Amino acid sequence: MPPRKRADAVRNEQTLLAAAAEVFVRSGVDAPIREIAAEAGVGMGTIYRHFPTRADLVVAVYRHQVEACAEAGPALLSTEDSAAAALRKWIDLFVDFLVTKHGLAGAMQSDSSGFASLHAYFLDRLGPVCGSLLDAAAEAGEIRADVRPFELMRGIGNLCIGRDDDPRYDPRRLIGLLLDGLSRQHPS
Amino acid sequence: MPPRKRADAVRNEQTLLAAAAEVFVRSGVDAPIREIAAEAGVGMGTIYRHFPTRADLVVAVYRHQVEACAEAGPALLSTEDSAAAALRKWIDLFVDFLVTKHGLAGAMQSDSSGFASLHAYFLDRLGPVCGSLLDAAAEAGEIRADVRPFELMRGIGNLCIGRDDDPRYDPRRLIGLLLDGLSRQHPS
DNA sequence: GACAAAGCGGAACAGTGCTCCGTATCGTTC
DNA sequence: GAACGATACGGAGCACTGTTCCGCTTTGTC
Numbered sequence: 167m168p169p170r171k172r173a174d175a176v177r178n179e180q181t182l183l184a185a186a187a188e189v190f191v192r193s194g195v196d197a198p199i200r201e202i203a204a205e206a207g208v209g210m211g212t213i214y215r216h217f218p219t220r221a222d223l224v225v226a227v228y229r230h231q232v233e234a235c236a237e238a239g240p241a242l243l244s245t246e247d248s249a250a251a252a253l254r255k256w257i258d259l260f261v262d263f264l265v266t267k268h269g270l271a272g273a274m275q276s277d278s279s280g281f282a283s284l285h286a287y288f289l290d291r292l293g294p295v296c297g298s299l300l301d302a303a304a305e306a307g308e309i310r311a312d313v314r315p316f317e318l319m320r321g322i323g324n325l326c327i328g329r330d331d332d333p334r335y336d337p338r339r340l341i342g343l344l345l346d347g348l349s350r351q352h353p354s
Numbered sequence: 355m356p357p358r359k360r361a362d363a364v365r366n367e368q369t370l371l372a373a374a375a376e377v378f379v380r381s382g383v384d385a386p387i388r389e390i391a392a393e394a395g396v397g398m399g400t401i402y403r404h405f406p407t408r409a410d411l412v413v414a415v416y417r418h419q420v421e422a423c424a425e426a427g428p429a430l431l432s433t434e435d436s437a438a439a440a441l442r443k444w445i446d447l448f449v450d451f452l453v454t455k456h457g458l459a460g461a462m463q464s465d466s467s468g469f470a471s472l473h474a475y476f477l478d479r480l481g482p483v484c485g486s487l488l489d490a491a492a493e494a495g496e497i498r499a500d501v502r503p504f505e506l507m508r509g510i511g512n513l514c515i516g517r518d519d520d521p522r523y524d525p526r527r528l529i530g531l532l533l534d535g536l537s538r539q540h541p542s
Numbered sequence: 543g544a545c546a547a548a549g550c551g552g553a554a555c556a557g558t559g560c561t562c563c564g565t566a567t568c569g570t571t572c
Numbered sequence: 573g574a575a576c577g578a579t580a581c582g583g584a585g586c587a588c589t590g591t592t593c594c595g596c597t598t599t600g601t602c
Contacts, residue, residue: 170569172579172580198559199558209583210561210582210583211580211581214561276516277516277519279559316522317523317527320516321513321528328464328465328508330465335505339505340505343501343532344528346534347533347535348535358600359548360548362550386589391551391552396550397552398592399550399551399592400549402591402592
């Protein structure tokens with residue numbers, strides 16, 4: 167029913183993904199569209215046709231890694247000793263992912279038109295995973311039960327912003343603190 | 355010795371501060387220079403002459419409030435029951451400040467040229483204040499002693515990013531968590 | 543009033559996002 | 573393999589923004 171895509175279109179889509187990945191590493195996820203187009207050797211129109219918004223392109227480039235992160239959730243839950251440990255390790259993975267993509271953390275919180283749906287995608291795919299980790303840990307009495315995946319992920323994402331520019335800033339330390347605060351304190 | 359400034363220059367500087375304050379409320383601290391110039395009824399050159407970088411303008415507009423926040427530190431330390439309580443209240447003030455200025459939190463972490471010195475100014479003025487609160491609380495054994503003002507302020511700032519766009523996101527909850535983590539746990 | 547210095551305005555240039563449509567390529571049909 | 577409609581491509585063009593630069597105006601002084 168859906169008429170098959172043309173061969174050159176398929177080829178271009180692949181070329182674009184490779185070029186974008188390359189440019190994102192070199193210049194961050196905010197790199198000018200023109201730069202990505204040049205790298206791929208295509209016109210700008212082609213980019214917009216395949217990936218109407220910048221978020222679409224970013225999502226496509228990192229889909230595999232997001233998927234891997236999502237799948238790691240349940241896996242950790244079954245291999246780690248405690249749900250809290252699984253949660254910590256999962257967040258470690260999440261932070262690894264964010265921190266190695268220049269500007270991604272920043273882009274994710276940005277309200278600017280192009281990135282609007284990026285935030286949504288991350289939340290849709292990883293939110294439930296994060297949620298089940300939180301629920302498991304809460305059920306085990308290891309953490310407080312009143313924190314939702316949305317705010318936790320957003321907070322983690324925010325804390326990762328700007329790590330590129332300033333080597334003195336280590337998001338992991340603060341995230342560690344946040345998780346300590348999340349841990350249920352022995353009721354005085 | 356320094357030749358007195360011309361009357362029109364002084365006038366324009368005041369006009370500009372008022373206009374910028376107005377525009378920052380309406381359109382956030384990233385508002386186009388042209389918009390601020392128009393609001394003030396001056397040319398763009400005038401803005402750049404008085405405030406070479408955007409950070410200079412932002413700093414000038416909010417100097418009073420930053421000053422007030424800085425002065426509140428020692429005051430709280432002497433009126434609150436514990437240093438930890440003073441720290442919490444001070445951070446509350448800091449968050450209030452950030453959250454009511456559209457986009458300021460975001461701008462502060464941005465590495466973009468125009469905002470580069472904004473971050474520095476906040477750190478210079480508020481860092482020591484935050485530091486003495488941290489030291490006092492650490493000395494009293496109320497919090498861990500290994501967290502520096504730089505990272506705490508930066509973390510708080512980061513957590514405040516994006517509150518404008520999404521009413522579901524409440525930075526204070528996460529900041530509360532962070533401070534809980536900062537509190538010394540009874541050694542198991 | 544005249545004059546130099548200080549200050550002003552905004553045209554102009556550069557970088558960027560995004561659209562639009564004439565042109566080229568593809569797949570199909572004969 | 574030629575012809576033709578559908579699909580996709582390229583990049584010029586427009587809008588918007590930051591920033592500079594210099595001819596013109598205003599100010600303060602003598």
